[in-house]
Amino acid sequence: MQINSYIEYTFTVSPLQPATDILIAQLGEIGFESFVETEDGALAYIQKDDWSDDMLSSVQILSNPNFEIDYNIAEIEQENWNATWEQNFAPIQVGDACVVRAPFHEKPKVTYDIVIEPKMSFGTGHHETTYMMMQHILNHDFTGKSVLDMGSGTGVLAILAAMKGAAPVEAIDIDNWCYINAMENVERNQHPEIKVFEGDASLLEGKKFDVIIANINRNILLEDIPTYAKCLNSKGLLFLSGFYQEDMEIISDKCKEVGLEFVSNIENNKWVAVKFQTLN
Numbered sequence: 001m002q003i004n005s006y007i008e009y010t011f012t013v014s015p016l017q018p019a020t021d022i023l024i025a026q027l028g029e030i031g032f033e034s035f036v037e038t039e040d041g042a043l044a045y046i047q048k049d050d051w052s053d054d055m056l057s058s059v060q061i062l063s064n065p066n067f068e069i070d071y072n073i074a075e076i077e078q079e080n081w082n083a084t085w086e087q088n089f090a091p092i093q094v095g096d097a098c099v100v101r102a103p104f105h106e107k108p109k110v111t112y113d114i115v116i117e118p119k120m121s122f123g124t125g126h127h128e129t130t131y132m133m134m135q136h137i138l139n140h141d142f143t144g145k146s147v148l149d150m151g152s153g154t155g156v157l158a159i160l161a162a163m164k165g166a167a168p169v170e171a172i173d174i175d176n177w178c179y180i181n182a183m184e185n186v187e188r189n190q191h192p193e194i195k196v197f198e199g200d201a202s203l204l205e206g207k208k209f210d211v212i213i214a215n216i217n218r219n220i221l222l223e224d225i226p227t228y229a230k231c232l233n234s235k236g237l238l239f240l241s242g243f244y245q246e247d248m249e250i251i252s253d254k255c256k257e258v259g260l261e262f263v264s265n266i267e268n269n270k271w272v273a274v275k276f277q278t279l280n
Helices: 019-029 078-086 128-138 156-163 176-188 218-231 245-257
Strands: 005-014 034-038 041-047 068-077 092-094 098-101 112-115 147-150 169-173 194-198 209-215 232-244 260-268 271-278
Touching (some): 128 156, 128 209, 128 232, 128 271, 156 194, 209 218, 218 245, 232 245, 245 260, 245 271
Antiparallel strands (some): 005 041, 005 068, 232 271, 260 271
């Protein structure tokens, strides 16, 4: 496998919120792949091959007079990511039953102990969207359900679904590094029954699931929701996140167009995670 260099942006943000979340969302829309929230802002990563020195010109929040945002740029190798991550990563507890931690953290006494090494992948539970999606999974009976984790990143949501009894479980991500990382984390958590694939929604042709989980940005969700709807079994559930409260209407309208009914949602710091169900 070819090891690509990454460009690391170190952002300092004042005031910290909601500017940091908005910044991360807008960077994700232009191709940044991974983020680590820090005490005074965020670290953001993009492959050097996808980077240009003027790409931040489209990031609207950088010109917002209500926030002061500064940044520095450095080039790193992928193999240096773990060292960067370990400096900023703390275990995440979701409810009383679930912890997401690194291999170097002490093993907790919980029902669902998920061990993740994210490398350059998104999904440690630190971000509100991942955390809320885990809340949805914990609050739902996954026993014997066929599940798809779309835009799986580290594979953490697929792993939690499998721990809750889902089978079969598939995880798909378009990024090669995420694909490899998810396979590593699946093995690390001893759930080899989870099948991991590299690709996009075109891989879903002819497949059916009881539950689809998609934590992706708004534009991709709007494009792929019709495909998700076709892939859901009767009374199938669709969990969506990766967008803000202000996007709820357009997401809900798209779901309604394709026969999906709103059930419930969770909100956290202006981010939303929504549950829909097929009408038949």
